[in-house]
Amino acid sequence: MGDQSSTPTPSVSVSFFVFYLLIIFLHLAQVETKPQRPKCPKEFLCSNRSIPTFPFTNKSLPHCGLFKLGCNVVSGRPTLELDSKLYNTIYVGEEDFVMLSDPVLSDHLKNRSCDSFNLNSSTSFTNSSSISFEVPAVQFLFLFKCNQGSSHHSRQKIDDYFAGYKSYRKCKNFTLYYKESHHIIPKNKVPKDCSLVQLPFDNSTKSNDLFEELSPEIIFFWKLSENCSECHYRGGQCQSDSNNNFKCLEENRNMIGKKRKADVNGITRKTNKSSSKVKLILITVLCSLALVIFMSSVLVFARRHYNTSKVGGFSSFFSKQDIERSSKYLGVPIFSFSELQKVTNNFDPSKELGEGGFGTVYRGKLRDGREVAVKRLYERNCKRMEQFVNEIEILTRLRHRNLVTLYGCSSRNSRSLLLVYEYIPNGTLADHLHGERAKHKSLTWPIRINIAIETANALAYLHASDIIHRDVKTANILLDCNFAVKVADFGLSRLFPIDVTHVSTMPQGTPGYFDPEYYDCYKLTDKSDVYSFGVVLVELISSMPAVDMDRDSHEINLANFALNRIQATAFDALIDPSLGFGTDPEVTRMTTLMAELAFRCLQPRKDMRPTMYDVLESLLDIQGGESGFAKCPPSRELEEVLMKKNKFATSPNSVIEKWICSTSTTRNSV
Incomplete structure (x- = not known):
């Protein structure tokens, strides 16, 4: 009895709680209702084109973003005003870049007008404390515009000065000198009759016609400041004061209330106030009753269990760590920052x-x-938050033995964004092919072809699940102690609808693995993963890295190196001889066929590449052959997805009957 009397009785606690709520209730009943800002939509529309929100917005909702977009009724494209200049947008998406077109320059170039060279495009935009811009100088051609009205001697002197430069002499009052390189002569050394002009150009166009080389299009990258990212996720508005110092404008309801008072008459205002007060009173009463019932139940529960608790009853039952561990975010357990x-x-x-x-x-x-691998994301901004949420959403909807397992994550409000995965102990494929582990020469040919098949299995499963990985590379292929594959790193992955043929996005990923069609049309498809996997296949047969600056300039990328060797049937210059190429007939056959398969994957046009499922079947045929290896069919997970989508004409029974796990193949055999 003595122990129980020390526990707060429900009646006393409830009385205090009701008294406290009554004070709040009386205060709120006297406060004028404070109107809310209009909610920001998930996307803006311009002639059926969807534009993502923040940092973009339209002019009618300025608080929703930093870029204020208009809509060109004629072209159906959004327009963007930067530094008092209006641009047509070619691409506006969820990535951290925008592709623009200068309409004035576009008209001049179409008309082959020398007025084009009176426009000096800037390589920078004005930064603020909320956002900064980067415009890569590589997009610009630097021209020297020299006055032709000077004497013959002066013109000759200028010609001598720009010896080795191309020249354009079809404009009446000036001559242009330029090089297709980005070396700029310092301004103080430019002849006095010349000035520097910067205009965007298309470096993929090889022409002696200057107007064909120039382009009205530029790409600029943007980056939010840390302060602006935090402000936006708290629901505030990023702003700068007169000295360009950052300030986060929280929702100033009093100011909005005053504006609304000026817009309505007194009778309407009183009616709205009365209606809002009634609603507020009803909500407060209901919330108070619910909280009283909840707190009463909790106190009664705590009192009953007080004597049986060994660590302090109520406080231990609701420990912070237990609450965090028992909760989930997007379907995965939340780990506390302190635990990780x-x-x-x-x-x-x-x-x-x-x-x-x-x-x-x-x-x-x-x-x-x-044992776990904890990934701590750099920074904490809207871009990292997107990747954090994206990876969780992707991995929670997938179940495949060749995909890394996500155990959990930190709270999105944690001081750092953390993802917790299963620990894969044997490093990455990249490390085994051309890193520290390569010196052990543990990747024999049977192991390599199994790695190729299991990776293809995982990617085919992703594509069948309407997911593009977007960053397929040997550094994202993890290996366990038995050299079984675990594909990792889904931060850049994207879901794509079944009824569309592409997803527009910024080319992200790793140099050496980029789909070349990225640079032409900014359209991403599952065939982009096929291209990247083609590079992985070449790495497996050659043991060479995807990018090597010591190779010839046009063959720095392994894809180009491989295409040239395969076209010339110079397989001996591509395939690693330590695998048995040239000495073991069966290895020679399989590596040659894999090189030819890689060649198909690396085709510049996506419609010439096979699907990932076709790649998988080709690899299984190569492995089966005359090698005596057990041929492993597509994984059970892949076949289940394909059957659900009616993409695979095989009965469930036959699938189960022919299932043979590739892990049964001896991985360490020579």
Whole structure:
């Protein structure tokens, strides 16, 4: 009895709580209702073109973003005003770049007008404390515009000065000198009758006609400041004061209320106030009753369990860590920041497993004994938040033995964005092919072809699930102790609808693996993954890296190197001889066929490339052949997805009957 009397009785606690709510209720009943800002839509429309929100907005909702877009009724394209100049937008998407076209320059170039050279396009836009811009200078051609009205001696002197430059002499009052390089002569050394003009050009066009080389299109990249990202996710509006210092404008309801008072008459205002007060009173009463019932139940529960609790009853039952661990975000468990900080020894550099473009991965061990890889994303802004959410959403809807498993994540409100994966102990394929582990020469040919098949299995499963990986490379193919594949890193992945043929996006990923069609039309398809996988196949048969600056300039990318060798049937200059090429007939056959398959994957046009399922079947045929290897059919997960979508004419029974796991193949055989 003595112990129980020390516990707060429900009646006393409830009385205090009701009294507290009554005070709040009386205060709120006297406060004028504060109108809300209009909600920001998920997207804006311009002639059936959808434009994502923040940092974009339209002129009618200026608080929703930093870029104010209009809509060109004639072209049906959005327009963008930057530094008091109006541009037509060619691409506006969810990525951190915008592709623009200068309409004035476009007209001049079409008319082959020398007025084109009176426009000096800028390589920069005005930065603010909310957002900064980068316009790569590589998009611009630097021309020197020299006055022709000077004497013959002066003109000769200028010609001598620009010896080695191309010249354009068809304009009446000036001559243009330029080079197709980005070396700029310092302004103080330019002859006094000449001035520097910068105009965008298309570096893919090879022509002696200057007007064909020039282009009205430019790409600029934008980056939000940390302050602006945090402000936006709190629901505020990014602004700058007169000194360009950042300030976050929270929703100033009083100011909005005053504006609305000026727009309505007194009678309407009183009616709205009365109606709003009634609604507020009803909501407050209902919330108060619900909270009283909830708190009463909790206190009664705590009192009953007070004597049985060994750690302090009520406070231990609702410990912060238990609440965090019991909750989920997008279907995966939430780990507290402090727990992940502890298992990684405060993100000790000695526990680093690797470092990528978006974060650092650390090794750790959870309390339940599971070894994990904890990825800590760089920074904390809207771009990282998008990748954080995207990877969780992708991995929670997928189940495949050759895809890495996501154990959980940190709260999205945590001081760092953290993702927790299963730990794969044997490093990456890139490390085994041309990294520290390559010196052990553990990747024999049977292991390599199994790696190719299992990776193709995983990618075919992704495509059948309407997902594009977007960053297929050997550094994202993890290997366990038995050299089984785990494809990782889905931060750039995208869901794509079944009824569309492409997803417009910025070419992101890793140099050496880019689909060349990215640069032509900015259209991403599942065939982009096929191209990247073609590079992986070449790495497997050659042991060469995807990019090597020591190769000839036109063959720095392994894809170009491989295409040239395969077209010339110079397989001996491509395939790693240590695999048995040229000495083992069966290895020679399989590596040659894999090179030919890679050639099909690396075709510049996507419609000439096979699907990932076709690639998988070709690899299985290559492995089966006359080698005596057990031929492993597509994975059970892949076939189940294909059958659900009626893409695979095989009965469930036959699928189960012919299922043979590729892991049964001896991986360490020579």
